[in-house]
Amino acid sequence: MLKTPADPVDVGLLSAQGSRFTCHYPVAGLTRFAAGLASDEGQVEARFGFHEVQEFPALEGVVATQVQVICQRCLEAFALPLEAELNLADRKSTRLNS
Numbered sequence: 001m002l003k004t005p006a007d008p009v010d011v012g013l014l015s016a017q018g019s020r021f022t023c024h025y026p027v028a029g030l031t032r033f034a035a036g037l038a039s040d041e042g043q044v045e046a047r048f049g050f051h052e053v054q055e056f057p058a059l060e061g062v063v064a065t066q067v068q069v070i071c072q073r074c075l076e077a078f079a080l081p082l083e084a085e086l087n088l089a090d091r092k093s094t095r096l097n098s
Contacts, residue, residue: 004029011090014050015057022047027067038077039068048086058089 004025023046027034034040048061064083071078 011050011057011059015052015059018051020047020049027065036069037067038070041068042066053089056089056091059086060088061086 025044025046027037027042027044028040030044033044042065044063044065046061046063048059051058051060062083062085064081066079066081068077069080070076
């Protein structure tokens with residue numbers, strides 16, 4: 001669904017529909033993130049689920065990858081798994097059912 005991480009989405013509509021999707025982004029395409037790595041190989045997987053929390057649009061998800069970094073002790077590259085959970089609710093927007 002999203003071609004780049006910066007693509008806009010209608011969170012209210014996706015939340016009302018209860019949408020869920022998974023996106024894959026190449027690490028090499030995330031230039032600021034890849035700049036600190038030993039290699040820009042691999043991909044980032046982002047899983048998103050939209051729903052309502054007390055009638056407000058909300059997003060939950062997980063972003064995960066495994067990257068190559070340099071050990072600061074032995075100066076050898078090693079694989080580092082990374083995972084971050086996302087939980088966001090937009091309480092500033094208008095209610096979905098108003």
